[in-house]
Amino acid sequence: MQPEPITQVSSRAFIVAEENVDTDQIIPARFLTATERGSLADACFRDWRFAKDDQPNGHPLNAVDTAERAILLAGHNFGCGSSREHAPWALRDFGVRAVVTSGAGDIFKSNAAKNGLVVAEIGREAHGALMEAVAADPDTEITVDVEGLTVSAAGVRASFDLEPFARTCLVQGVDPLGFILGRTEAIAAYEAARP
């Protein structure tokens, strides 16, 4: 219940350059039938990574070792579409610890913050420069500083906004449900004041 504090993510990155990568791509609906939290690593980008016979294909994502590359450098509007929280679950299970993009889907972003997945939205220009830097040298080390709200790599430095409470939850390991439960009196007062 008390999440692990995350102050920064430093790692190499892998690229998913497409814009508007929806949560159906991140995890197809047929993997949403679970009633428990289990490993969704193999379901992550399933239809990109696996052939019809359920064997891994030649997709570059199958060559990504997230122990070495825990940062996903993604195209604009990443995580649009469905509200499925299975999307950040799957990315986390796949080994992704931070997503750096020029813009992410609203619900995806909100879900990610609750699952220890850092989503850093940086400006289009810096995003383009970072894409180029990683494409030129895949071993480029990137640091996503959640406390300082910066993304930095050789020659690129950009700031990002994170909703302040989401940041506090990540950095201090605050449990949002515990936070709301601590305000039960205000909820009861609101209920009492309504017709």
Add this chain to the structure above:
Amino acid sequence: MAPRPSEPKTLFDKVWEAHLALPETGENPGLLYVDLHLVHEVTSPQAFAELAARGLTVRRPDRTFATMDHSTPTTPRPFGARPVYSSPATKKQVETLEENCRRHGIELFGWDSPDRGIVHVIGPELGLTRPGMTIVCGDSHTSTHGAFGALAFGIGTTEVGHVLATQCVLQRRPKTMRVNVEGRLPVGVTAKDLALAIIAEVGAGGAAGHAVEYAGPAIAALSMEERMTVCNMSIEMGARAGMIAPDETTFAFLRGRDRAPKGAAFEAEVARWRTLKTDPGAAFDAEVTINASRLSPMITWGASPDMAAPIDQPTPAVTGPDADKALRYMGFKPGETLLGETVHTVFIGSCTNSRLSDLRQAAAVMAGRHVGPGVRMIVVPGSERIKKAAEAEGLDAVFRTAGAEWREPGCSMCIAMNGDMGRPGELVVSTSNRNFAGRQGPGVRTVLASPATAAASAVAGAIADPRRLMEMCGAA
């Protein structure tokens, strides 16, 4: 910044401000009270498990309603009979919901209920959805309920747990956008075509971070069912919510609904609901204007709902890498006209287009006709009530006679997790809301369209302009 009390307010502001149990601060989001929490089998099990792990109960079971729709089979069966599930996992998911609802005293519209159906269809149908409410559900198409002037949005499973336990959700005030729709939809052009035109104009992420209000004469002229279709697809341009100010059309729809207040209580509510509109001079963070009079039936040509164009227009001749990839996936060429493209399967249904007026629209095109050779067509009503009403007026017979399958209510091929799906490579014309690659089954190519266009394409066995058939049958 929220406007000061003396300033003109938007519809969104009025609903938002009335539901803050605690205001937002620099450090913390606002604590938004939820009037109506809708629950289904796919996004709730882990939330109930979290409650169990913490020893928590459901704060307001009286404000919580559940249905099963996403992973439920739609194969024909007698009413009340338990279905044959597509897999042990889907069966377990539904049974887990049944057990969770029993344990927490939540009303479930289950297999024995004549009110069961797609979550965003039954809320309004039963009168649970009403103006000025805050409504959440673990589903991104919750924006549908905004058609009633409610603030309705999708949440993740963790937040489903928050709402179950506290009836509240932590939210920052979104920005606001108004989509002004001038003119009036031409005959043969539907609310679905309008929704696709708006999304094509704004872009898949163009409304991200915004609560959208649809306004203008073309919106005011829409029926409630049409307004639901428009609000339903707000998320496809990234919007947090879509809203339409309630008016006489709204009140007439709700009057007499089972779960709506009755008599004097209802009239008192109407008086309050009349205040739920944007004040003259209220400012929006963004404004978009569309002229409905110039619209044609719309279809999608790519793998994102914003990749949409008038049905008689060619696919884009000049494209970028994403459009190129989408066209390759779809098997279409740049600058190609899609009219006449061979269609394998037609799906009429989903929270976007499974209501009685949608079924009537499709049936009007299909009456006296038959689906093209080799075309599979499935028609899935949005709820048990809609199914019954459609059968009472003989729509099922029209579809069956035309060679289509008439199914039990559910989400079906929209999300394709209940066993209903297309085959790899098939071209599916679908009245649902998402044409994402693989959404309707691995390798399936989805073309989004209105029920009229879907029906016309079923008859032709190829993508077809419904206005041609509507003229022939005198509907236009």
